[in-house]
Amino acid sequence: MIQNNQIKTALYIFSIIAIIVGLSIFSNQKWGSKSEKTIIPGTIVIESEMTVSQFGETNGLSNSLLKQIFNLKSRPELDNKISLYGSEDAIKSLVTKKIALSAEESSKNWKKIALKFLFWFIVLLSVYMYLKNRRVTARTRNILLLTSVFVFGIVLGSDPSPMGTVKDAIYLFAASHAVFPPRMIALTVFLLLVFLANKYICAWGCQAGTLQDLFFRLNRDDRQKAVIWRQFKLPFVLTNTFRVAFFSIFIITAFLWGFDLIGKIDLFKIYNPMRLGIIGGVFTAVMLLLGLFVYRPWCHLFCPFGLTGWMVEKISLVKIAVNYGTCIACKKCANACPSTVMSAILLRDKKTIPDCFSCYTCRDVCPSGSIEFSANKRTKPPLGHFKKKKQEE
Numbered sequence: 370m371i372q373n374n375q376i377k378t379a380l381y382i383f384s385i386i387a388i389i390v391g392l393s394i395f396s397n398q399k400w401g402s403k404s405e406k407t408i409i410p411g412t413i414v415i416e417s418e419m420t421v422s423q424f425g426e427t428n429g430l431s432n433s434l435l436k437q438i439f440n441l442k443s444r445p446e447l448d449n450k451i452s453l454y455g456s457e458d459a460i461k462s463l464v465t466k467k468i469a470l471s472a473e474e475s476s477k478n479w480k481k482i483a484l485k486f487l488f489w490f491i492v493l494l495s496v497y498m499y500l501k502n503r504r505v506t507a508r509t510r511n512i513l514l515l516t517s518v519f520v521f522g523i524v525l526g527s528d529p530s531p532m533g534t535v536k537d538a539i540y541l542f543a544a545s546h547a548v549f550p551p552r553m554i555a556l557t558v559f560l561l562l563v564f565l566a567n568k569y570i571c572a573w574g575c576q577a578g579t580l581q582d583l584f585f586r587l588n589r590d591d592r593q594k595a596v597i598w599r600q601f602k603l604p605f606v607l608t609n610t611f612r613v614a615f616f617s618i619f620i621i622t623a624f625l626w627g628f629d630l631i632g633k634i635d636l637f638k639i640y641n642p643m644r645l646g647i648i649g650g651v652f653t654a655v656m657l658l659l660g661l662f663v664y665r666p667w668c669h670l671f672c673p674f675g676l677t678g679w680m681v682e683k684i685s686l687v688k689i690a691v692n693y694g695t696c697i698a699c700k701k702c703a704n705a706c707p708s709t710v711m712s713a714i715l716l717r718d719k720k721t722i723p724d725c726f727s728c729y730t731c732r733d734v735c736p737s738g739s740i741e742f743s744a745n746k747r748t749k750p751p752l753g754h755f756k757k758k759k760q761e762e
Contacts, residue, residue, distance in 0.1 A: 378596045382587055386657065389580075392523045393640045400481055400526065413461045415451060422447040430468070438467040462546060469545035477551075485525040486558070489574050492520065496573045497566065501742070504733045507586065507593075513573060514583040522576030527637040531559045531575055535673040536619075536631045543623035559674065563681045567688035567742075571668065571678060572727040577636045578668055581660040582728065585707060588661040593705065600662050602709050605723035608669040612676050619673070636667045664707035669724065679724045689725055689732070689740065690747045691715055696739040698755045702731035717749045 414427050425435045425447075432447060439454050441447065454460055496513060505513075527533075534556035541547055562570040571578045588596050622628040634652040638645045645653060659666045668675040682688065691702075691714065703712040710723040711731045732740040 374590065375597050378588060382584060382661070385583075385587075389518070389523060389639060390642045393526075393642055396523055397526065397641055397643065400478060413464055415457050415460060417450075417452045417457075419451045420448050421451055421454075424451045428464075430464075434467070434471060437471070438464055465545045466547040469541060469547045470549060473541065473547075473549045473552075481525060482529055485521065485529060486555075488520055488525070489570070492517065493562070493566075493569055493574050497569065500729060505729050507589070507591070510728075511583060511586055514579045514586070517573055517579040518576060518583060521574060522580065522637075522640040525576075527576070527635075527640040529555055530577065530637050531570055531674040531678070532577065532631075532635075532637060532672050534559055535677055536629075536635075539620060539673070540623050540629045540632070543620070544627045560677070560681050563678045563685060565686055566727065567682045567685040568678055568724065568726050571675065576640060577672075578665060578726070580639070581657070581665045581667060582726070584657060584660045585664050595662070597661060600664075600707075602707075603663055603669065605709050605713075605721065609676075609679075609723070611670050612672070615671055616673055616676055631671070631673065634671070636671075665726065668726070669708070675724060682725065683722070687742060687744050688747070689714055689727065689742055690745045691750075692739045692741060692745075693748065693750050693754060694739075695737045696750070696754070697737050698750075699736065700755075701734045701736065702740055705730050705734040714747065715750070716755070717747075 415424060419427070421435055421439060421441070422432070424430070425432060430438070432444075435441065435447065439446075451460065455463070534552055538549070538552050538556060541549060541552075559570055572582075573579065585600070588600065590596055619630045622630050633646070633648050635649060636653055636656055638649055639653050639657075642650075656667050663669075689711070700712075700715065703715050706712065707728065707730060708723060708726075710725045713719050713722045714725070714731075727742060729742065732742065
């Protein structure tokens with residue numbers, strides 16, 4: 370019986386992956402062939418005696434782009450000496466920035482991006498209102514997660530994403546010293562959502578996060594026991610140390626060699642499978658497999674927005690808190706939590722609180738209704754609260 374359940378679960382998960390890949394290819398074709406990859410210019414050739422027009426021909430730059438770069442008002446200005454516009458280093462820097470920003474602009478499907486943000490606000494608000502005073506059944510949770518995967522991943526694609534706003538902003542600046550204003554606005558919006566409601570965008574709106582969450586939940590039976598092997602809770606000191614180290618390596622390689630390390634293993638590209646590549650495909654398979662046994666491995670180990678959001682969630686207005694006045698110290702919330710965060714919130718025996726993805730698992734299993742997702746301030750348990758309960762038992 371157990372083996373049958375394992376086979377059934379494995380086939381179910383493989384079927385979901387196949388459907389995601391197939392529908393994502395179809396969806397990307399329907400949206401068009403615009404590149405979602407940041408294009409950074411290579412070596413720029415410049416000689417002081419060149420005219421602007423000659424400079425453009427040598428470096429493959431169109432006249433319209435030259436006019437934009439050098440703010441030219443008329444066609445005759447294309448015959449000006451390139452040296453009139455500054456030193457070689459200044460011109461190279463200017464051209465690199467302008468080309469990078471132009472590539473960013475042309476690679477975006479603004480209609481799709483606007484639609485995606487609209488749906489983010491609608492879905493996140495709807496989920497919040499629906500779950501505010503309700504317990505979440507396993508079936509309801511999976512439907513909500515699957516809906517997010519379908520809408521924000523399959524239909525609306527890998528880009529934009531919360532992760533991309535951090536990763537692409539750093540890589541673009543490292544490679545060309547350019548800042549793309551729309552991306553910074555998007556990052557501000559995402560961080561504002563984290564500030565308003567603790568990691569809510571990651572919990573219910575991130576196409577990669579919800580996919581991992583869904584796989585983790587599918588590997589559980591009706592008693593919340595793992596179907597395929599066992600599930601683990603990695604220590605936060607381990608996951609966060611790794612995440613900080615990985616993020617640091619990404620920044621160093623981006624600034625020193627212009628290498629987009631995260632771009633090679635971007636989990637979000639499962640929704641743009643034609644751009645995964647061999648390395649990305651293998652990494653994605655490993656992450657999804659690991660996600661059956663470890664809660665949101667990409668978020669805890671690799672995601673730059675996961676790290677950034679974790680710092681912002683320290684001041685979130687609405688978050689998980691415990692009412693110790695009614696808490697019976699059973700610790701069911703900490704045991705049911707897919708990570709170590711609820712134990713830290715409940716016991717308050719550590720200074721550092723791990724990432725909380727506002728999944729509501731703790732609140733669902735609490736027999737006394739003492740877990741709240743509200744603006745109430747987190748307090749520490751009364752002295753001896755849990756020892757007293759143990760003595761009573």
